Amino acid sequence: MEPDILPDLLAKIQKDFDERTYNSETLKKAIQSLAGKKATYLDVNEFAIEIGKILSEVFKLHVRADILPDGKMYFNIADRLLNATLKKNHELITSFGVDVQTLLNQAVGIRIKAQAPTINKNRVDGLVNKISSAPIFDDVKWVLEEPIINFSQNVADAMLKSNVEFHAEAGLDPKIKRTVSGHKPCDFCKRLAGLHDYDTGNGDDIYTRHERCRCTIEYIPERGKRELVSSSKYKQNKIAEKEREKIEARKKIGIKEKE
Template sequence: MNDIAPDLLKKLKKYFAEKYNNDPEIKRILNLENLSYADANNFAIRVGEILANTYQELLTPVTLPDGRMYWNIAERIIEPTMKHNFDIISKFTSRVQSYLNKEAGLGLKAIKPQLNEDRIKGILERLAAEELYADIKWILNEPIVNFSQSIVDDSIKANAEFHARAGLKPKVVRVLDGTGCEWCRSLAGEYSYPNVPSDVYRRHEKCRCTVEYKTGDGRIQNVHSRKWI
């Protein structure tokens, strides 16, 4: 059997880079000067959509041996591309947090979240477990967007915990997307550290709720105007 992984990975990287570099929404967000975690969430969604589309376009039963995604292939093409998404998004969230810290007059560095390797491993295991890739290809669609959004949520959590340890009183706000489902409605609201339920950072499939952040010095950034109150 020919080793198709190197060629597939090269094609995935090239396709993703072309779509990412020419995407109007990506360009718009990267050119913003006043930033918020709402921007980070929109950025993560778009980056996740581009990667998911890359998978859907280039990975088909025809391109895979026996129409199956074997573990040794998934590990060498899915894992590195998902990690690349983490690098892109976590770099942007660090930029957002650095901006928020500066605007709030906080001399603190931005904390980069930890990569959730268990989540990547879970996707790889599901892919390899199925006899036919056609039956499991959905896991490389919306769940990839969800994974990308979780990087923003993890960044908020990491920085809020860091600020709390620094003696500040950060707050985390979960904002509904529209009316939201019953579960999301139960989580919507403002929470002060350390009383932040872990579910605040979780999201179901196709969830577009946002998790936002307030600095611990008593000031609040308006998500729309970007002004500090």
């Protein structure tokens, strides 16, 4: 049996990743902006792109055909490699995002908790499948480049989206600002640029990015008139829902025990 290359590879990647994130000027700037209570989703966006860039650079350095068995990325390696590293990306970006959202909420006196999305398992699986699908790693190594940055941007976007939805449910009237970036924006991105109401019917398009898209998506909460009443009502509904779930779960336990 061939030795398992993953633990050693992962250790190298993590060490390099930690060093580079520690020394990154872009990350420092974002963290300083948070400390100075000036951070917005533009910082979350920058933070996410930088985290994605660093991971893709570190991949490029360490994940090479010459260290892979048969020069192929086997599913078993890809699965553990991407799950471990992307989980860390997700956690870093959402924990920064939660702090920024908390700051934005507090700035306008919205007393509801910042939301953090769970990791998008479908996206991770998609990348794992793509990278392990080819007999020759060099043919698919691009998957560890731009798509890793795109994955990381999506974490920031999902962060924004979950808070926008939460605020809308709490009775606020969230507006999302999408701005094109770069000198040649495509028609898709140009069409989506502007200020969107939460319920304009553009749906998830507002959060959609093609590869190499550097559009920024922003949300700055504003306190609405209805918020006070609705959010406490919302909270109560949530509590009632939680109680119901508990009772349902208990019921199921009872059924299992009987069986």
